[in-house]
Amino acid sequence: MKRPDVLIALAIFAALAAAPFIGFGQGYSLTLLARAMIFGMAAISLSLLVGGGGLVSLGHAAMLGVGAYAVVVLDHARITEAWMVVPVGIGAAALFALVTGAIAIRTSGVHFIMITLAFGQMAFFTTSSLALYGGDDGYTLYNRLEVFGSRALERGIVFHFTCLGLLIAVWALVRALLHSRFGRVLQAARDNETRARAVGFEPYPYRLAAYVIAGAIGGLSGVLLANAAEFVAPAYLAWQRSGDLLFMVILGGLSGPHGALMGALAFVLIEEWLAKLTEHWRLIFGPLLIFCVFFMRGGIAGLLRRG
Amino acid sequence: MADLLLELRNLRKRFGGLTVTDDVSLDLKRGEIHALIGPNGAGKTTLIHQISGTLAPDSGQILFAGTDVTHLRMAKRARMGLARSFQITSIIPSFTARENAALAVQARHGSSFRFFRPANSEAALNEEAMAALTEVGLERRAETPAAALSHGEKRQLELAIALAMQPRVLLLDEPLAGTGAEEAERLMRILGGLRARYAILLIEHDMPAVFALADRISVLAQGRVIAHGTPEVIRADPAVRDAYLGEDEVA
Ligand SMILES: Nc1ncnc2c1ncn2[C@@H]1O[C@H](COP(=O)(O)OP(=O)(O)OP(=O)(O)O)[C@@H](O)[C@H]1O
Numbered sequence: 001m002k003r004p005d006v007l008i009a010l011a012i013f014a015a016l017a018a019a020p021f022i023g024f025g026q027g028y029s030l031t032l033l034a035r036a037m038i039f040g041m042a043a044i045s046l047s048l049l050v051g052g053g054g055l056v057s058l059g060h061a062a063m064l065g066v067g068a069y070a071v072v073v074l075d076h077a078r079i080t081e082a083w084m085v086v087p088v089g090i091g092a093a094a095l096f097a098l099v100t101g102a103i104a105i106r107t108s109g110v111h112f113i114m115i116t117l118a119f120g121q122m123a124f125f126t127t128s129s130l131a132l133y134g135g136d137d138g139y140t141l142y143n144r145l146e147v148f149g150s151r152a153l154e155r156g157i158v159f160h161f162t163c164l165g166l167l168i169a170v171w172a173l174v175r176a177l178l179h180s181r182f183g184r185v186l187q188a189a190r191d192n193e194t195r196a197r198a199v200g201f202e203p204y205p206y207r208l209a210a211y212v213i214a215g216a217i218g219g220l221s222g223v224l225l226a227n228a229a230e231f232v233a234p235a236y237l238a239w240q241r242s243g244d245l246l247f248m249v250i251l252g253g254l255s256g257p258h259g260a261l262m263g264a265l266a267f268v269l270i271e272e273w274l275a276k277l278t279e280h281w282r283l284i285f286g287p288l289l290i291f292c293v294f295f296m297r298g299g300i301a302g303l304l305r306r307g
Numbered sequence: 308m309a310d311l312l313l314e315l316r317n318l319r320k321r322f323g324g325l326t327v328t329d330d331v332s333l334d335l336k337r338g339e340i341h342a343l344i345g346p347n348g349a350g351k352t353t354l355i356h357q358i359s360g361t362l363a364p365d366s367g368q369i370l371f372a373g374t375d376v377t378h379l380r381m382a383k384r385a386r387m388g389l390a391r392s393f394q395i396t397s398i399i400p401s402f403t404a405r406e407n408a409a410l411a412v413q414a415r416h417g418s419s420f421r422f423f424r425p426a427n428s429e430a431a432l433n434e435e436a437m438a439a440l441t442e443v444g445l446e447r448r449a450e451t452p453a454a455a456l457s458h459g460e461k462r463q464l465e466l467a468i469a470l471a472m473q474p475r476v477l478l479l480d481e482p483l484a485g486t487g488a489e490e491a492e493r494l495m496r497i498l499g500g501l502r503a504r505y506a507i508l509l510i511e512h513d514m515p516a517v518f519a520l521a522d523r524i525s526v527l528a529q530g531r532v533i534a535h536g537t538p539e540v541i542r543a544d545p546a547v548r549d550a551y552l553g554e555d556e557v558a
């Protein structure tokens with residue numbers, strides 16, 4: 001098989017589709033799976049930057065945050081129709097990515113990490129100060145989005161398959177991008193910027209476009225996350241969350257969107273499992289993550305390739 | 308003059324107290340190989356950096372086909388038809404040899420803001436990439452990741468990438484460096500064959516190759532052009548002997 005990454009992704013999608021029917025159909029499991037899939041989308045979008053472009057962003061949670069707060073703002077204005085809210089959430093995050101990316105992408109390496117972190121913190125403190133939307137305490141949504149006036153998303157199983165459908169779409173999109181002309185330039189500039197310039201490509205516009213696309217997908221994840229939890233708080237934008245996302249990407253391996261997908265699922269599920277095992281789960285989780293970074297070069301995707 | 312493709316006018320560049328380009332003026336015509344020789348540290352690579360746009364000169368002018376490109380960015384100059392190879396091989400290690408060449412083809416083949424179609428399935432890109440690889444004799448290694456190529460093959464790829472740009476001017480920085488005798492001979496044959504289509508500025512330490520290939524030679528020492536002329540003139544120039552050529556090479 002020439003495309004093992006596709007097989008892996010399809011196997012994961014099949015498992016996620018079957019999950020509700022093989023014992024994971026209760027509300028609790030569905031919520032957990034939805035959360036895992038949503039972080040899957042966010043991690044895939046971040047992997048476009050980190051893996052595809054070599055752009056290590058430590059501010060990606062802000063993209064989710066902008067999407068989530070778009071839901072809040074519209075909810076407060078009594079707009080809860082998905083066909084309105086989703087495009088606004090995506091658009092707002094894309095715009096935020098465009099404005100911050102236009103500046104951040106002028107830098108590279110450690111400076112890029114720091115400036116994305118700074119923009120993320122800016123967004124974090126901004127949401128904390130939004131008294132109208134609950135400030136630090138956050139904002140509770142009493143209902144999920146409506147789709148053409150229907151409240152079908154309230155049903156866990158419908159929400160599950162909505163997230164799965166979007167996850168597949170996001171995976172396919174990012175995979176296509178990486179194999180396109182655009183992706184080729186992006187990766188060339190990641191590997192050898194001077195070479196990219198020497199054949200005629202100025203990396204900046206390609207990187208900025210990737211940043212905006214990743215931001216847009218992050219915004220979509222944020223909209224979904226708000227609806228999964230029916231609650232939004234500034235904690236969504238905390239830099240720790242950006243770190244988690246970065247971790248998922250690295251844990252999965254930088255070889256493509258299927259890696260980020262595996263990283264996100266593993267991260268969310270292991271975190272949940274450990275939390276149930278012991279209340280000191282963080283003491284185990286931290287070292288576990290460090291272990292993975294040290295001993296699993298190429299991440300989970302790398303393990304599968306060798307195994 | 309339509310045949311004058313590249314013209315340097317009074318180029319100067321200093322690195323702190325060190326003058327690396329000292330009032331250099333030279334030109335390059337269509338259909339010629341103009342060799343630039345000089346001892347290590349003479350400023351040859353620095354000059355190529357300024358022509359290609361990696362470095363900005365402190366003063367002076369660079370004209371490409373009559374257009375002042377002194378202040379244009381490297382990518383822009385490349386798209387205009389000014390291609391360079393690097394003394395230290397500069398390729399995309401994670402791409403195959405073909406993908407490396409196809410990247411260069413892609414740069415002059417419509418927009419690269421295309422997001423969905425797999426680039427690897429674009430026949431037009433692949434054909435031209437393969438043509439460039441074939442020209443340097445690398446076609447059998449087309450699907451090998453560039454990182455896995457031998458040193459000599461990487462030098463061939465470096466040249467193939469420049470050819471895939473279909474430039475008007477080729478700036479070649481020691482294309483033979485580090486290649487075996489057989490590879491060097493092959494590359495020399497290729498360079499000789501390219502003369503008709505491109506104007507080539509060739510930096511090379513391999514003196515037999517330079518004297519065999521070059522139509523004109525400029526000698527650089529400590530940033531200055533100390534001699535200029537046909538291979539015969541250069542061979543006979545006493546200043547050149549002193550500054551650069553070993554006796555055995557001149558003999
Ligand atoms: N970025 C830089 N900063 C300071 N000095 C530099 C820099 N780049 C090159 N130099 C110096 O400028 C001089 C010219 O270097 P250059 O690489 O152009 O020489 P060259 O003629 O290509 O030599 P070689 O034949 O060894 O390739 C050298 O003395 C070098 O040490």
Ligand SMILES: [Mg+2]
Pocket residue numbers: 351352353394
């Ligand atoms: Mg040099």
